[in-house]
Amino acid sequence: MQSSSGEMKLGSIVCQYCGELIDTVDTNRVKILYGVCGLSTCSVNNPKEMEQPLPPQAEQGKRVWHFQEGHAGMKTLLGGKGANLAEMTNAGLPVPPGFTITTDACRAYYSAGGKLPEGLFDEIRSALVKVEQTKKQKFGDSLNPLLVSVRSGSVNSMPGMMDTILNLGLNDNTVKGLASHTGNPQFAYDCYRRLIQMFGNVVFDIEGIHFETLLHRKKNELAIDEDKDVPVEAWIEIIEKFKEVIEWRANVPFPQDVYEQLHLAVEAVFRSWNNQRANVYRKAYNIPDSQGTAVNIQSMVFGNMGDDCGTGVLFTRNPSTGEKALYGEYLINAQGEDVVAGIRTPLPIAKLNQEMPEIYEQLVQTAAKLEAHYKDMQDIEFTVEKGKLFILQTRNGKRTAQAAVKLAVHFVHERILTIEEAMLRIDVEHLNQLLHRAIDEDEKLQVLAVGLPASPGAATGQVVFDADKAEEWSRSGKRVVLVSSETSPEDIHGVIAAEGVLTSRGGMTSHAAVVARGMGKPCVCGCEEVRIDTGEGQFIAGDVKVREGDWITLDGSTGRVIAGTVTLKEPEMSDELGQLLKWADDIRALKIRTNADSPEDAAKARSFGAEGIGLCRTEHMFMSASRLPVVQAMILADNLKDRKAALDQLLPMQQSDFEGIFAAMEGLPVTIRLLDPPLHEFLPNMEELLLRQERMKKDADTIDERSALDQLIRKVRNLQEMNPMLGWRGCRLGILIPEIYQMQVIAIFRAVLALQKKGVQVVPEIMIPLVGHVNELKAMRELVDRTAEDVLGTLKEQVPYQVGTMIEVPRAALTAGQIAQYADFFSFGTNDLTQMTFGYSRDDAEGKFLTHYVEHHILSQNPFQVLDTEGVGLLIEWAVESGRSKKPGLKTGICGEHGGEKDSIFFCHQTGLDYVSCSPFRIPLARIAAAQAQLIHSR
Numbered sequence: 001m002q003s004s005s006g007e008m009k010l011g012s013i014v015c016q017y018c019g020e021l022i023d024t025v026d027t028n029r030v031k032i033l034y035g036v037c038g039l040s041t042c043s044v045n046n047p048k049e050m051e052q053p054l055p056p057q058a059e060q061g062k063r064v065w066h067f068q069e070g071h072a073g074m075k076t077l078l079g080g081k082g083a084n085l086a087e088m089t090n091a092g093l094p095v096p097p098g099f100t101i102t103t104d105a106c107r108a109y110y111s112a113g114g115k116l117p118e119g120l121f122d123e124i125r126s127a128l129v130k131v132e133q134t135k136k137q138k139f140g141d142s143l144n145p146l147l148v149s150v151r152s153g154s155v156n157s158m159p160g161m162m163d164t165i166l167n168l169g170l171n172d173n174t175v176k177g178l179a180s181h182t183g184n185p186q187f188a189y190d191c192y193r194r195l196i197q198m199f200g201n202v203v204f205d206i207e208g209i210h211f212e213t214l215l216h217r218k219k220n221e222l223a224i225d226e227d228k229d230v231p232v233e234a235w236i237e238i239i240e241k242f243k244e245v246i247e248w249r250a251n252v253p254f255p256q257d258v259y260e261q262l263h264l265a266v267e268a269v270f271r272s273w274n275n276q277r278a279n280v281y282r283k284a285y286n287i288p289d290s291q292g293t294a295v296n297i298q299s300m301v302f303g304n305m306g307d308d309c310g311t312g313v314l315f316t317r318n319p320s321t322g323e324k325a326l327y328g329e330y331l332i333n334a335q336g337e338d339v340v341a342g343i344r345t346p347l348p349i350a351k352l353n354q355e356m357p358e359i360y361e362q363l364v365q366t367a368a369k370l371e372a373h374y375k376d377m378q379d380i381e382f383t384v385e386k387g388k389l390f391i392l393q394t395r396n397g398k399r400t401a402q403a404a405v406k407l408a409v410h411f412v413h414e415r416i417l418t419i420e421e422a423m424l425r426i427d428v429e430h431l432n433q434l435l436h437r438a439i440d441e442d443e444k445l446q447v448l449a450v451g452l453p454a455s456p457g458a459a460t461g462q463v464v465f466d467a468d469k470a471e472e473w474s475r476s477g478k479r480v481v482l483v484s485s486e487t488s489p490e491d492i493h494g495v496i497a498a499e500g501v502l503t504s505r506g507g508m509t510s511h512a513a514v515v516a517r518g519m520g521k522p523c524v525c526g527c528e529e530v531r532i533d534t535g536e537g538q539f540i541a542g543d544v545k546v547r548e549g550d551w552i553t554l555d556g557s558t559g560r561v562i563a564g565t566v567t568l569k570e571p572e573m574s575d576e577l578g579q580l581l582k583w584a585d586d587i588r589a590l591k592i593r594t595n596a597d598s599p600e601d602a603a604k605a606r607s608f609g610a611e612g613i614g615l616c617r618t619e620h621m622f623m624s625a626s627r628l629p630v631v632q633a634m635i636l637a638d639n640l641k642d643r644k645a646a647l648d649q650l651l652p653m654q655q656s657d658f659e660g661i662f663a664a665m666e667g668l669p670v671t672i673r674l675l676d677p678p679l680h681e682f683l684p685n686m687e688e689l690l691l692r693q694e695r696m697k698k699d700a701d702t703i704d705e706r707s708a709l710d711q712l713i714r715k716v717r718n719l720q721e722m723n724p725m726l727g728w729r730g731c732r733l734g735i736l737i738p739e740i741y742q743m744q745v746i747a748i749f750r751a752v753l754a755l756q757k758k759g760v761q762v763v764p765e766i767m768i769p770l771v772g773h774v775n776e777l778k779a780m781r782e783l784v785d786r787t788a789e790d791v792l793g794t795l796k797e798q799v800p801y802q803v804g805t806m807i808e809v810p811r812a813a814l815t816a817g818q819i820a821q822y823a824d825f826f827s828f829g830t831n832d833l834t835q836m837t838f839g840y841s842r843d844d845a846e847g848k849f850l851t852h853y854v855e856h857h858i859l860s861q862n863p864f865q866v867l868d869t870e871g872v873g874l875l876i877e878w879a880v881e882s883g884r885s886k887k888p889g890l891k892t893g894i895c896g897e898h899g900g901e902k903d904s905i906f907f908c909h910q911t912g913l914d915y916v917s918c919s920p921f922r923i924p925l926a927r928i929a930a931a932q933a934q935l936i937h938s939r
């Protein structure tokens, strides 16, 4: 308990990789103030860089930094892009010169109500002078003008979510200079029209479509397919039209003053921090709104000057599989945006080896250098200008969970990382997608088309063609697959809502693909066989028409688009995951158990590494069709004799259940919870009974049948409760009808004996649910011990069983010291404990107000997903401490759903619990989270 350790000092835990503030903590309890934020956007970095002190100028509020002045550890101030441009510049890589305006300046921009803070623009102008000197060019010069890009760059990478403007510094005058200086007017005017379009889009918020239609019309008129073939006269014409679009839409002319361009562009990039898609993305990844974006101003290099030029994106390894091979795409004679925007489908990077072998070789070397430098797989942007390579960006590449695991293990083998570093790299939530199901290949599939396998896994859903609809349908509980021709960052909310994404154009590095991979959503890209007709609300593949609302399945691992729904099969664990988990087991202090109610689940959990069962619910066993009538007879019995008769029938069934589960968990502890739910859950539904009664009246059935039904209705009505969650359930049942628990305990011990006879070792733990007062446990413990005595007799010594309780009623936690006297173990049932501590019934809360609470920051998280450490956690800490003070060897664990959630696992580790118990599929994840907890908060 914090109160017992005196004054609570607040410190903060920051992510050791990206500097993100994770939490404020009691420094009395937590010594190490570095953590892992676990965000998928986390720019997991060399931890050493974090230890690098910030240069002293940073403290003095320096707002503009030349690339030479920064380093990779300055992400919080310079944004990820700026910090890495600085790092690469200082590492001697070919980075076009430029500088970064800090995120502090962005925050100042917002607090000044959307104006550049005093003096900032002067600082920008003087920084620009230095770039002019280096490049031997002048901004706004009519002979040899300097052009720059104005690029957004947030602390956590948010690919495509904010804006960038290229070719800034062109106007009616400088474009002529560029044309004559380069001797390439077609190129110069291409740049100019790009600038006007991007400027209109970013600064004046004019939708791209207004420009694109004009361009399309002109190309049709000239019968030209590709932008690069548009002749200079046509560009000049288009530029005039583009300028008219600006005047018309923005009511001001396109600024001819280059400094005005720069001023407006910087402001617009700051503004883009708050555009809709950036906000949606931040919410999805828990990135704080207060962070702000940096702005990078960088001299331009040109990939669109001819066929000895080009631009591309490159991953140093395959981000989908983790395989060690360059992975990427490029376009000849194109400018940056063209590749990622998914306008033209680019060529695979391997082809560059034929087209530009020298450049390819340089890329291979740069990739290796950057990977070793950053100790991680890199996502690199490059441009080739007249046969010379430039690097424009590097960042830790987003990857699938499968790749993340493979990379972590390979980096250890290649001695790039230590095991501990590799372990901390793993984003535990991300692993979840590894354990998703895949398509069962034995089934006959109707493959409609095959596209690029952009993000693995299988997704089934109903087709929708726009992001808003995807969101709307998914809100109403439908599963949807988003189908669109191109991918635009504006569709982010649709991608979040969809099970998977299919696009007919765009490559593996298009925004949709990158975002989908990060989110673990299956994605098929560039599937050109699919012809989309949004007007008709359908797509056509071959001779099959698929309409909005039809079901399809995507296989993001192979790129297949399949008609209808498909059976999915269980996931398999890769060798690398096995290795990583072994390392995790060597590190972690928490034991990991599973919640399993059947031998099958128990076996599966064991294969995932479960070290026992933390919660075996017995009520599911009562629900099967063959048993329910017996259970009902038991509940409805009028007298003890009838009840016992029904229980006698149930006994052998329960015994065989337990034998199965014990056998599957041979040698490991199995916690069996005695019957918990209110009895009416096993009885027929009242409304149905009343309907039946109604019908019988009309049918003039026999009097006997009618009166039997009347009686049943009376009994069901008797058992109905105003508030079943707080009603007659758990040990309250066991105390009033001890025969039920007695039968269960007999079944448990008979099962133990039967297995022992076969030489199977069993470790039973009997758990009494819903105890709130020590006397409840006392009574139930006596019942268990007495029954054990009866069944085991002289064999008692050979069966070392334990009796414990679930701590799920706040009063039990508060009086844990008393309760511990009768308990060998506490298992925190955090679902109920959360319900009762908050006074929320989960079903009502999640359906009615909890989402609102989280969206409006009344609660930071849904406490049913992430343990509320401040309230519920306080009860747990208290119960552990006071329980152990009365009984030092008291075993403690948690068996709510929180047992499989990372932050909650960290909490359990720090509170000193012995184990967490979670569903079978989350066990691998829990093993790694427990190891991370130990690495960060060693105990």
Ligand code: ADP
Pocket: 096, 148, 149, 150, 151, 152, 159, 160, 161, 162, 163, 164, 166, 298, 299, 300, 301, 302, 335, 336, 337, 340, 381, 382, 383, 392, 393
């Ligand atoms: P995003 O964060 O959306 O990728 P970027 O700022 O990286 O935006 O820029 C968009 C595209 O423009 C990228 O392909 C990038 O390589 C290219 N680009 C940015 N600055 C320059 C520059 N100075 N010269 C050439 N291309 C550039």
Ligand code: MG
Pocket: 381, 393
């Ligand atoms: Mg970029």
Ligand code: MG
Pocket: 676, 769, 770, 808, 829, 832
């Ligand atoms: Mg409960």
